[in-house]
Amino acid sequence: MSTIASHSGETVSGVTTTQPVTDPFAKYGALMTYEEVCEAVKQHRRTIERKIELGQFPQPLQPGGPGTAIHFRRVDIAAHVANGLKPIRRVRKKK
Numbered sequence: 001m002s003t004i005a006s007h008s009g010e011t012v013s014g015v016t017t018t019q020p021v022t023d024p025f026a027k028y029g030a031l032m033t034y035e036e037v038c039e040a041v042k043q044h045r046r047t048i049e050r051k052i053e054l055g056q057f058p059q060p061l062q063p064g065g066p067g068t069a070i071h072f073r074r075v076d077i078a079a080h081v082a083n084g085l086k087p088i089r090r091v092r093k094k095k
Contacts, residue, residue: 025078031063031071041081 028036034045041048051057058076062068 025074028074032074037072
């Protein structure tokens with residue numbers, strides 16, 4: 001893990017800190033694979049897929065276009081975990 005240097009009252013990523021902030025996802029690159037996300041949030045891939053369908057998890061990206069590997073932005077996953085893995089948006093099912 002790496003530590004983001006901060007001083008009392010300094011704003012880091014929109015959050016005012018009073019102590020050093022540790023980035024628990026520092027070992028991952030800017031884009032994370034499904035495997036890395038599963039490891040980081042300690043959930044199975046299918047659970048994450050269901051949560052994406054329900055709007056309860058950050059949407060993945062396909063940077064290379066259709067038919068290429070799926071990735072997640074590290075900042076999206078880190079923010080989602082920091083918020084306690086709460087739903088991002090509410091999706092109503094059609095009756």
